[in-house]
Amino acid sequence: MDLEAxxxxxxxxxxxxxxxxxxxxxxxxxAVSKRVATLERDLGARLFTRTPRGAELTIDGQAFLPHARxxxxxxxxxxxxxxxxxxxxxxxxxxxRVAPSGLMRDFHRAHPEVDLDVVMLFDVEAAVGAxxxxxxxxxxxxVAAPGRSLPEDIESVRVLDEPLQLLTGPAHALAGARSVxxxxxxxxxxxxxxxxxGTEWAAYYDDLVAEFGLGIEVTGPNxxxxxxxxxxxxxxxxxxxxxxxxxxxxxxxHGLRRIPVTDPTPVYPHSLLWHRDNPxxxxxxxxxxxxxxxxxxxxxxxxxxxxxxxx
Numbered sequence: 609m610d611l612e613a614x615x616x617x618x619x620x621x622x623x624x625x626x627x628x629x630x631x632x633x634x635x636x637x638x639a640v641s642k643r644v645a646t647l648e649r650d651l652g653a654r655l656f657t658r659t660p661r662g663a664e665l666t667i668d669g670q671a672f673l674p675h676a677r678x679x680x681x682x683x684x685x686x687x688x689x690x691x692x693x694x695x696x697x698x699x700x701x702x703x704x705r706v707a708p709s710g711l712m713r714d715f716h717r718a719h720p721e722v723d724l725d726v727v728m729l730f731d732v733e734a735a736v737g738a739x740x741x742x743x744x745x746x747x748x749x750x751v752a753a754p755g756r757s758l759p760e761d762i763e764s765v766r767v768l769d770e771p772l773q774l775l776t777g778p779a780h781a782l783a784g785a786r787s788v789x790x791x792x793x794x795x796x797x798x799x800x801x802x803x804x805x806g807t808e809w810a811a812y813y814d815d816l817v818a819e820f821g822l823g824i825e826v827t828g829p830n831x832x833x834x835x836x837x838x839x840x841x842x843x844x845x846x847x848x849x850x851x852x853x854x855x856x857x858x859x860x861x862h863g864l865r866r867i868p869v870t871d872p873t874p875v876y877p878h879s880l881l882w883h884r885d886n887p888x889x890x891x892x893x894x895x896x897x898x899x900x901x902x903x904x905x906x907x908x909x910x911x912x913x914x915x916x917x918x919x
Contacts, residue, residue, distance in 0.1 A: 609647075609679075610646060610647065613646050613647040613650075614676050614679050614680060615680060616629065616633065616643040617655060617672075617676055618676050618677060619633050619640075620644065620663055621665065621673060623662075624661075624663065625662035626640050626644075626662075626663055628662075644656065653666075653668035653669075654666050654668060654669075655668060655672060656669055695723070696725040697746075697888055697890040697891060698725040698743070698744040699724065699725070699726055699727070699744065699745060699747070699748075700727050700728065700729045700735050700746070700748065701728060701748055702728060702729065702730070702748060702749075703728055706851065707770050707851060707852075707878055710855070711767065711878075712724065712726055715894055715897050718897055719893055722894075723890075729744075729747065730804075731807070732747075732749050733756075735747040735749060736881065739762060739882060739883050739886075740759065740883060745890075746880055746881060746886075746891060746894065747880075748767075748878050748879070748880055749764075749808055749881055750809065750876065750878065750916065751764050751808070751917050753811035753915060756811075758881070762883060763881070763882055763884045764879045764881045765880055765895070766877055766905055766916070766917065767880050767902055768853075768877075768878040769875035769878075769903070769905050769906070769907070769912065770852055770853055770876045770878060771851070771852045771869070771873050771874070771875050771876075772851060772852070772873070772874040773851070773852055773866045773868055773869060774788055774793070774847050774848075774849065774850075774867040775837075775848045775850045775864060775866055776847040776864065776865050777843065777846075777862070777863065778862075778865070779844035780844050780846075780847055780865075781796070781844070782796070782847070783865045787867060787868040788867055788868075788869055788870070789870050789871040790820045790822075790869060790871060790911075791820075793822055794820070794822065795823070796823065796847060797825060797845055797846050798822060798823060798849060799824075799836075799846045800813065800825070801825075801826055801828050801836065802836070803826045809876075811913070811915070812876060812913055815913040815914075815915075816911075824849075833856055837856065837858045838862075871909070873909060874912070875907075875911065877913075879917065880898060882895075906918070
């Protein structure tokens, strides 16, 4: 069914005359008559009776009118669902407890009027593909890892350099330290079973190991953060890295310690990625918010891999 013909039918009903409907629609009276005739042919029913006073609905026209109006309302809702700025801003934060999730919570508090859909995509290639297809508007990632250059239509800006901390149990040799240097970590077992090969964080820790000669173990199944915290708390020989803004809660009896790492402080580089042609106004608001609240990048005494984009 031709939606323009339905819209013209409704305009004639509203105006009461073909001529006035034509003026309201900014088309000719002949075009109005042609559209109504097409609709009547499609429906197999006569919708109007011409009278000296204008056009009156037939019984079939009266029956069709509420359905015509519902069709037009449905069309308006369909357009509104995809109109720029009328749908929620969809942003990938990778996981619920990491820094990007916190950045989006801060944005929501600053801009409660913006509708958000927060999603969690594990793989950077899936995230970039979702940005290019329009399935999401933005993603937080570390870019650009070796062999993972961004497509030309994807823009990025670094929004946070997040310091790493050492997490130990109460019986670990370094548990009483107020801070530890990277050199002091040499020879200690740092267990990180959640590092998946091929991810940007795997590339990050590969460079960290190569740069400072650390021993990072990724053996064993990854049962999640709770199991990791249980093991670190109970095993004096093990520690793990945890980013400063990672949100975790552990039982009081665990006695875990979060210890700053210095000389230099390894920082994990978070960037926001988006498609250069994305017109969503809330995306511009998110970028402006992140720019206004961004801490200093490349601070003295910090380390990041050489492949990190400086923007």
